[in-house]
Amino acid sequence: xxxxxxxxxxxxxxxxxxxxxxxxxxxxxxxxxxxxxxxxxxxxxxxxxxxxxxxxxxxxxxxxxxxxxxxxxxxxxxxxxxxxxxxxxxxxxxxxxxxxxxxxxxxxxxxxxxxxxxxxxxxxxxxxxxxxxxxxxxxxxxxxxxxxxxxxxxxxxxxxxxxxxxxxxxxxxxxxxxxxxxxxxxxxxxxxxxxxxxxxxxxxxxxxxxxxxxxxxxxxxxxxxxxxxxxxxxxxxxxxxxxxxxxxxxxxxxxxxxxxxxxxxxxxxxxxxxxxxxxxxxxxxxxxxxxxxxxxxxxxxxxxxxxxxxxxxxxxxxxxxxxxxxxxxxxxxxxxxxxxxxxxxxxxxxxxxxxxxxxxxxxxxxxxxxxxxxxx
Amino acid sequence: xxxxxxxxxxxxxxxxxxxxxxxxxxxxxxxxxxxxxxxxxxxxxxxxxxxxxxxxxxxxxxxxxxxxxxxxxxxxxxxxxxxxxxxxxxxxxxxxxxxxxxxxxxxxxxxxxxxxxxxxxxxxxxxxxxxxxxxxxxxxxxxxxxxxxxxxxxxxxxxxxxxxxxxxxxxxxxxxxxxxxxxxxxxxxxxxxxxxxxxxxxxxxxxxxxxxxxxxxxxxxxxxxxxxxxxxxxxxxxxxxxxxxxxxxxxxxxxxxxxxxxxxxxxxxxxxxxxxxxxxxxxxxxxxxxxxxxxxxxxxxxxxxxxxxxxxxxxxxxxxxxxxxxxxxxxxxxxxxxxxxxxxxxxxxxxxxxxxxxxxxxxxxxxxxxxxxxxxxxxxxxxxxxxxxxxxxxxxxxxxxxxxxxxxxxxxxxxxxxxxxx
Amino acid sequence: xxxxxxxxxxxxxxxxxxxxxxxxxxxxxxxxxxxxxxxxxxxxxxx
Ligand SMILES: [Zn+2]
Numbered sequence: 001x002x003x004x005x006x007x008x009x010x011x012x013x014x015x016x017x018x019x020x021x022x023x024x025x026x027x028x029x030x031x032x033x034x035x036x037x038x039x040x041x042x043x044x045x046x047x048x049x050x051x052x053x054x055x056x057x058x059x060x061x062x063x064x065x066x067x068x069x070x071x072x073x074x075x076x077x078x079x080x081x082x083x084x085x086x087x088x089x090x091x092x093x094x095x096x097x098x099x100x101x102x103x104x105x106x107x108x109x110x111x112x113x114x115x116x117x118x119x120x121x122x123x124x125x126x127x128x129x130x131x132x133x134x135x136x137x138x139x140x141x142x143x144x145x146x147x148x149x150x151x152x153x154x155x156x157x158x159x160x161x162x163x164x165x166x167x168x169x170x171x172x173x174x175x176x177x178x179x180x181x182x183x184x185x186x187x188x189x190x191x192x193x194x195x196x197x198x199x200x201x202x203x204x205x206x207x208x209x210x211x212x213x214x215x216x217x218x219x220x221x222x223x224x225x226x227x228x229x230x231x232x233x234x235x236x237x238x239x240x241x242x243x244x245x246x247x248x249x250x251x252x253x254x255x256x257x258x259x260x261x262x263x264x265x266x267x268x269x270x271x272x273x274x275x276x277x278x279x280x281x282x283x284x285x286x287x288x289x290x291x292x293x294x295x296x297x298x299x300x301x302x303x304x305x306x307x308x309x310x311x312x313x314x315x316x317x318x319x320x321x322x323x324x325x326x327x328x329x330x331x332x333x334x335x336x337x338x339x340x341x342x343x344x345x346x347x348x349x350x351x352x353x354x355x356x357x358x359x360x361x362x363x364x365x366x367x368x369x370x371x372x373x374x375x376x
Numbered sequence: 377x378x379x380x381x382x383x384x385x386x387x388x389x390x391x392x393x394x395x396x397x398x399x400x401x402x403x404x405x406x407x408x409x410x411x412x413x414x415x416x417x418x419x420x421x422x423x424x425x426x427x428x429x430x431x432x433x434x435x436x437x438x439x440x441x442x443x444x445x446x447x448x449x450x451x452x453x454x455x456x457x458x459x460x461x462x463x464x465x466x467x468x469x470x471x472x473x474x475x476x477x478x479x480x481x482x483x484x485x486x487x488x489x490x491x492x493x494x495x496x497x498x499x500x501x502x503x504x505x506x507x508x509x510x511x512x513x514x515x516x517x518x519x520x521x522x523x524x525x526x527x528x529x530x531x532x533x534x535x536x537x538x539x540x541x542x543x544x545x546x547x548x549x550x551x552x553x554x555x556x557x558x559x560x561x562x563x564x565x566x567x568x569x570x571x572x573x574x575x576x577x578x579x580x581x582x583x584x585x586x587x588x589x590x591x592x593x594x595x596x597x598x599x600x601x602x603x604x605x606x607x608x609x610x611x612x613x614x615x616x617x618x619x620x621x622x623x624x625x626x627x628x629x630x631x632x633x634x635x636x637x638x639x640x641x642x643x644x645x646x647x648x649x650x651x652x653x654x655x656x657x658x659x660x661x662x663x664x665x666x667x668x669x670x671x672x673x674x675x676x677x678x679x680x681x682x683x684x685x686x687x688x689x690x691x692x693x694x695x696x697x698x699x700x701x702x703x704x705x706x707x708x709x710x711x712x713x714x715x716x717x718x719x720x721x722x723x724x725x726x727x728x729x730x731x732x733x734x735x736x737x738x739x740x741x742x743x744x745x746x747x748x749x750x751x752x753x754x755x756x757x758x759x760x761x762x763x764x765x766x767x768x769x770x771x772x773x774x775x776x777x778x779x780x781x782x783x784x785x786x787x788x789x790x791x792x793x794x795x796x797x798x
Numbered sequence: 799x800x801x802x803x804x805x806x807x808x809x810x811x812x813x814x815x816x817x818x819x820x821x822x823x824x825x826x827x828x829x830x831x832x833x834x835x836x837x838x839x840x841x842x843x844x845x
Contacts, residue, residue, distance in 0.1 A: 025424040160549075171539035304677070427835055657829055
């Protein structure tokens with residue numbers, strides 16, 4: 001063997017070893033974490049039930065249906081539209097594991113972009129997941145995913161993403177962003193098909209109100225806020241007042257007319273549902289964050305965000321206590337309960353009432369782990 | 377002193393030591409710096425992070441590799457030499473028209489694709505030999521096409537840095553065409569003349585003819601140019617009717633390369649492709665290394681330290697911070713600078729006209745393609761004009777770069793007045 | 799389209815590895831290896 005072949009062989013072996021180590025992590029990321037059905041869950045369906053084109057694809061995802069004893073309105077909660085925004089996903093999980101509808105029906109899609117949970121965004125240095133300890137000592141692990149569909153499932157991106165219904169141009173990587181693809185279409189990308197499935201579910205089940213749960217980076221102007229389609233404004237305004245009553249400050253913004261492909265715009269335009277989106281503050285997806293790890297995801301404690309707050313660069317208060325996941329999930333869940341109340345008062349003929357949803361104070365005191373069920 | 381600052385110094389120090397003292401290639405120096413950051417921050421070897429970071433550029437790697445293969449094929453077929461003959465024969469007597477025209481030709485692929493590398497590697501490779509024959513020194517010819525690359529990247533209809541900056545505050549890429557034209561076209565004309573006009577010599581056709589390859593065109597005729605034409609058409613169709621022709625640059629270049637195998641002189645396609653990739657590997661390696669470096673900077677908090685430091689300059693120095701930090705951070709990539717710094721700076725400038733400000737920030741971010749060690753635009757330009765050290769090309773770009781920064785800042789400062797103009 | 803791009807990725811990967819084995823300088827070999835990593839894992843649909 002010549003000398004340069006020896007070095008080529010050594011380099012190849014080292015490279016393959018590095019690939020093997022990394023691949024093990026990447027493949028492990030595809031393992032779906034369990035969600036334990038609580039007493040309210042009456043059925044688990046697949047999204048492909050409403051759009052069969054999704055069957056067998058990585059975009060097909062679980063739909064948890066919680067039917068109340070009494071009839072009433074229906075609510076759809078989308079968690080995990082952006083799998084790098086954990087409070088949305090965890091709020092959906094806590095609804096599934098705890099909520100019991102008294103009247104009306106609750107539909108929960110915890111992993112709206114199912115494919116996005118199976119990988120991390122390059123160059124973000126995100127942890128693969130985070131843990132909660134249950135009262136019985138069990139540790140539940142949940143994946144921290146990417147903002148977008150896994151390129152393994154949808155590739156390549158075009159240079160420019162054109163929103164099909166409007167012709168609006170966005171940066172090409174937005175092609176894999178679920179919240180730019182609504183109302184979706186059957187002859188589009190996998191992401192657009194997932195959007196279409198969700199739109200079809202809303203049409204078929206005549207969903208009264210759809211709530212899309214998000215988080216935003218603290219330097220982003222729309223944060224700790226509700227963004228509402230114009231038809232959802234009256235209900236959303238009641239929710240803002242209701243939350244004010246429990247000392248939760250939340251902003252209310254009308255859905256911009258010229259920003260296309262988002263739930264609060266397209267679902268409201270394409271279906272009869274009242275469409276809203278909610279944001280909490282997540283440092284682990286921000287551009288100003290320091291060290292990125294599981295602790296940052298769960299606590300939001302970050303010296304650089306504290307500094308940025310002092311510089312007046314942020315749109316949420318930010319101090320050394322950060323924004324713990326309990327606070328962020330608590331905001332989402334309290335608002336969801338308020339939305340049910342507001343729907344019942346706005347449309348008394350079709351009430352919507354849930355019990356068992358973890359309360360803001362209880363979450364803050366006992367932690368998210370106290371409201372998770374033991375996984376088999 | 378924050379730990380992130382120490383980490384940053386350590387990473388940059390290891391990079392400099394490897395690149396300058398041990399003379400490792402930039403790619404391996406980046407790898408060493410990333411490993412240093414991982415080890416010092418208690419992340420172990422962090423193999424997952426090193427590998428994951430490279431994926432930020434996997435699409436760019438394919439674009440550059442296929443563009444190089446295409447250009448090699450066109451060159452081997454004899455089309456480049458023949459094209460020079462045609463252009464020079466037509467336009468050699470009117471340099472003041474020819475230079476801006478060549479600038480526009482060299483910008484075109486960048487305007488359509490949003491990639492400066494695509495511009496430099498394709499149209500730049502066509503234009504550069506013409507400039508050299510007309511009398512420009514190789515460094516100036518390199519600077520000319522490198523400048524065309526970044527101006528093309530920023531000029532409409534496609535400007536990816538502006539899309540990234542706008543996307544960060546949920547602003548759709550609408551209404552950018554006019555501001556971007558106002559930003560780029562005056563610069564294109566001015567730079568094409570300042571870089572070229574003084575060097576152009578009036579030479580007779582009889583003097584030039586012996587230095588040109590007249591044979592190939594005589595033998596094959598216009599069909600030599602079919603691959604270039606097809607690639608140009610596919611790029612335009614990809615932009616105008618993306619629903620049918622949105623096949624992406626790599627596929628366009630592969631189709632062009634395949635055509636070039638049959639359009640002119642015969643050559644061994646496998647060998648040409650292999651050596652084209654060999655030429656591209658140093659740059660592709662830098663991209664992989666930079667990907668690792670950014671991932672480790674983000675993971676360890678160094679990125680946050682840099683961004684917050686840039687934002688903490690007093691408001692009076694905000695413009696200075698923009699002028700310095702965005703091009704500097706562009707060393708990792710102009711897209712990276714747009715996302716990491718362009719978005720926070722746009723948020724800091726909320727009182728200005730958002731579209732013009734984002735457009736101007738994107739022009740400043742494009743300078744990242746001149747910033748070593750990545751300096752994609754300059755490195756490719758040097759490769760195309762056959763200059764060993766790309767720093768010789770860069771030297772000619774220093775003054776134009778300052779002009780670009782000043783021009784962009786003027787657009788930001790007077791954004792409202794400019795918006796009122798149209 | 800995905801299949802075509804996987805094929806393009808595989809072609810660039812093969813050319814890269816070919817260069818790795820014919821290149822005389824170990825530094826350039828290592829650079830080729832760094833480029834091969836994302837191409838290999840994408841072509842294998844791992845990442
Ligand atoms: Zn989101």
